[in-house]
Amino acid sequence: MIKVVDIWKYFDNNAIIKNVTASFEKGKTNLIIGQSGSGKTVLLKCIVGLLEPDNGNVFYDERNFTKMNIADKQIVRKELGMLFQGGALFDSLNIEENVMFPLNMFTKYTKEEKLERVNFCLKRVNLGNINHLYPSELSGGMKKRAAIARAIANNPKYLFCDEPNSGLDPKTAIIIDNLIREITKEYNITTIINTHDMNSVMEIGDNVVFMYSGEVWWKGTREDILHSSNKELNSFVYASELLKKLK
Amino acid sequence: MNLFFHIGRYFELMRRVIIIPQKASFFRKQVIVEIDNLGLKSLGIVVIISIFMGGVVTIQTAFNTDHPLLPIYAVGFATRQSIILEFSPTIISLILAGKVGSRIASEIGSMRVTEQIDALEVMGVNSAGFLIFPKIVAALIINPALVIISMFLGIWGGWLVSAFTDVLPLSHYMSGIMLEFSEYDITYALIKTVVFAFLITSISGYFGFYTKGGALDVGHSSTKAVVFSSIFIIFFNLVLTQILLA
Numbered sequence: 001m002i003k004v005v006d007i008w009k010y011f012d013n014n015a016i017i018k019n020v021t022a023s024f025e026k027g028k029t030n031l032i033i034g035q036s037g038s039g040k041t042v043l044l045k046c047i048v049g050l051l052e053p054d055n056g057n058v059f060y061d062e063r064n065f066t067k068m069n070i071a072d073k074q075i076v077r078k079e080l081g082m083l084f085q086g087g088a089l090f091d092s093l094n095i096e097e098n099v100m101f102p103l104n105m106f107t108k109y110t111k112e113e114k115l116e117r118v119n120f121c122l123k124r125v126n127l128g129n130i131n132h133l134y135p136s137e138l139s140g141g142m143k144k145r146a147a148i149a150r151a152i153a154n155n156p157k158y159l160f161c162d163e164p165n166s167g168l169d170p171k172t173a174i175i176i177d178n179l180i181r182e183i184t185k186e187y188n189i190t191t192i193i194n195t196h197d198m199n200s201v202m203e204i205g206d207n208v209v210f211m212y213s214g215e216v217w218w219k220g221t222r223e224d225i226l227h228s229s230n231k232e233l234n235s236f237v238y239a240s241e242l243l244k245k246l247k
Numbered sequence: 248m249n250l251f252f253h254i255g256r257y258f259e260l261m262r263r264v265i266i267i268p269q270k271a272s273f274f275r276k277q278v279i280v281e282i283d284n285l286g287l288k289s290l291g292i293v294v295i296i297s298i299f300m301g302g303v304v305t306i307q308t309a310f311n312t313d314h315p316l317l318p319i320y321a322v323g324f325a326t327r328q329s330i331i332l333e334f335s336p337t338i339i340s341l342i343l344a345g346k347v348g349s350r351i352a353s354e355i356g357s358m359r360v361t362e363q364i365d366a367l368e369v370m371g372v373n374s375a376g377f378l379i380f381p382k383i384v385a386a387l388i389i390n391p392a393l394v395i396i397s398m399f400l401g402i403w404g405g406w407l408v409s410a411f412t413d414v415l416p417l418s419h420y421m422s423g424i425m426l427e428f429s430e431y432d433i434t435y436a437l438i439k440t441v442v443f444a445f446l447i448t449s450i451s452g453y454f455g456f457y458t459k460g461g462a463l464d465v466g467h468s469s470t471k472a473v474v475f476s477s478i479f480i481i482f483f484n485l486v487l488t489q490i491l492l493a
């Protein structure tokens with residue numbers, strides 16, 4: 001369980017994140033949705049500590065992450081995996097080395113055990129026989145999947161995904177969404193996903209937080225969304241003419 | 248520009264860089280990789296430049312000291328001294344600042360703009376130490392070796408000129424380069440080299456690490472890395488020479 005309490009973040013005196021309070025449950029896929037520029041990425045970076053919030057606290061299972069020193073933060077971070085908007089695979093390493101990286105860094109497994117784990121993770125994301133390719137030799141979807149494999153390699157307790165399916169075709173997007181959801185349930189992970197893809201919301205939105213210009217505008221489950229009377233949420237959800245008609 | 252801001256941030260970065268690595272075995276491997284990347288891959292340029300510069304220094308010295316009161320062997324002596332004291336440690340370091348500095352800044356800078364550094368941080372890796380420290384250690388090991396090679400080749404360049412042209416007789420060159428040899432000169436040159444190696448790698452690492460923006464900014468960072476490494480090499484050359492030789 002991750003809790004954020006009263007988070008504020010400013011850039012050049014503009015409040016980008018305003019008074020955000022929310023909790024994200026364990027074993028659930030928790031979605032942060034909102035239109036482009038609403039502050040999803042900034043909020044996620046505040047949660048993992050890549051950005052320092054100007055006010056407020058982030059709790060990882062009751063541990064106040066924001067107040068920790070660097071050494072303690074590093075201990076918590078060994079328990080988390082993150083999928084970046086662009087994948088952020090290490091260019092200089094092949095896929096096998098990329099996925100093995102957290103294991104090399106933080107575990108005492110033998111070479112064989114590590115390799116076994118790497119192959120297991122790659123198989124889990126349906127990537128076989130690409131161990132020795134470099135990130136530049138993969139398609140966008142394959143990169144995303146390899147990045148997921150790296151994120152789950154060291155059995156994270158917390159998983160963060162920034163737009164896991166942006167730039168993917170609808171079918172691959174659904175495969176990736178379901179993959180993240182399965183992994184979340186299977187290993188009882190606390191997963192937070194940023195997205196503006198309504199398909200994802202309806203597929204995997206166990207808990208949904210709707211951001212609007214830096215604020216939490218609405219919270220609920222995917223079932224609640226369709227019946228909400230929140231004006232901004234409706235205009236986000238029913239953005240296309242087709243959906244408006246369907247409604 | 249706000250120089251003090253950069254200096255402050257540089258020292259703050261160095262405090263995160265120069266600490267015991269999180270994983271010693273990984274660190275050793277990285278150092279070896281960087282010795283290859285930063286050192287051995289620069290060997291070619293060091294060899295070519297050293298031989299030619301040694302030759303040119305010999306010819307210049309010979310033509311400019313053509314005076315009946317100066318013994319001919321002085322040419323060999325002057326060539327050796329300028330190569331050991333100045334040319335090999337300083338000029339080779341400046342060349343490496345261009346070659347190695349831009350490589351370090353663009354490598355780390357592009358990792359910054361593609362969020363690879365964020366990915367390291369999120370995993371709990373001390374990214375600054377992980378990326379920069381092995382490069383510093385590698386340069387501290389390999390640059391002195393390159394400079395010693397450069398000294399031999401520079402003096403050999405002079406030998407080639409004496410042996411195959413009639414600029415000066417080989418025997419005079421040989422007695423000149425063996426005249427009054429002082430080991431302290433080598434020590435002085437290597438101290439300079441080590442300081443320059445640290446400046447090149449840490450300054451370039453700094454500019455790479457704090458790259459902001461996109462591909463274009465990676466280019467800016469690597470230019471700045473080369474410019475500032477060179478300036479600081481020249482500056483510290485003066486300071487160290489004053490301290491060590493005066």
Ligand SMILES: Nc1ncnc2c1ncn2[C@@H]1O[C@H](COP(=O)(O)OP(=O)(O)OP(=O)(O)O)[C@@H](O)[C@H]1O
Nearest residue numbers: 011012016034035036037038039040041042043196
């Ligand atoms: N480093 C920064 N400096 C200044 N402003 C920033 C910075 N990062 C983000 N912003 C601003 O914060 C706002 C929110 O950006 P953010 O990246 O969180 O949007 P987002 O919801 O993730 O959008 P998208 O769906 O397009 O990824 C934007 O207006 C952006 O300009």
Ligand SMILES: [Mg+2]
Nearest residue numbers: 040041085162
């Ligand atoms: Mg975003």
